[in-house]
Amino acid sequence: MTEGEDRTAGRQDPTWIAKDPLLGAVVVSAGQIAARVSELGEQITKDFWGRPPLLVGVLKGAFVFLADLARAIELPLEMDFMAVASYGTATKTSGVVRIVKDLDLDLTGRHVIVIEDIVDSGLTLSYLRKSLLARGPESLAICTLLQKTGQQRADFDVEYVGFEIAPDFVVGYGLDVAERYRNLPDLRVYLAGEPE
Numbered sequence: 001m002t003e004g005e006d007r008t009a010g011r012q013d014p015t016w017i018a019k020d021p022l023l024g025a026v027v028v029s030a031g032q033i034a035a036r037v038s039e040l041g042e043q044i045t046k047d048f049w050g051r052p053p054l055l056v057g058v059l060k061g062a063f064v065f066l067a068d069l070a071r072a073i074e075l076p077l078e079m080d081f082m083a084v085a086s087y088g089t090a091t092k093t094s095g096v097v098r099i100v101k102d103l104d105l106d107l108t109g110r111h112v113i114v115i116e117d118i119v120d121s122g123l124t125l126s127y128l129r130k131s132l133l134a135r136g137p138e139s140l141a142i143c144t145l146l147q148k149t150g151q152q153r154a155d156f157d158v159e160y161v162g163f164e165i166a167p168d169f170v171v172g173y174g175l176d177v178a179e180r181y182r183n184l185p186d187l188r189v190y191l192a193g194e195p196e
């Protein structure tokens, strides 16, 4: 960059978050997320000592969480990603899930940790869990950044939960509405409610 060039040219308005009328209260701050991610990393490091895990990120919502969590785990590890689409509305899954992007790696004999952004009804994870268990991993655990209170209809345990939150629709830190807001550093209520 040459002297005198405008360094802010092309950048987003830094106050765009404050100016957005659809963004409500902060549900979990960036500082709270960082502290909890570091605790989860420590816990996973202890639990998986001597058996390096394979982190399976569920795209797209979990990518920010996985990027931070992976660096808080002090073990050699591998990661892979998959993407699923559920039949139903944008946010109310019917429980019938289609794998849109499958894993590249073989799960046989691996210690797998599925990394999710949010468990609402739990139906998406329930399907995913069964589908991954059928691939013969040595163990399979689930780690979700958020779990909505009182919403679960699925019959499995989530081993690692970042935060329990009220059933408001939230965005930020990887979670979107129509692909927006994934880059918010914190989690906020989306005031327009759940998109149809």
Ligand code: 5GP
Pocket (backbone or CB within 6 Å): 061, 090, 091, 092, 093, 117, 118, 119, 120, 121, 122, 123, 124, 125, 168, 169, 170, 171, 175, 176, 177
């Ligand atoms: P479940 O099958 O657990 O009901 O659905 C979970 C999926 O619904 C999540 O992976 C996410 O894509 C979406 N979802 C549920 N609640 C929220 C929310 O509050 N905000 C956002 N952005 N997505 C949500």
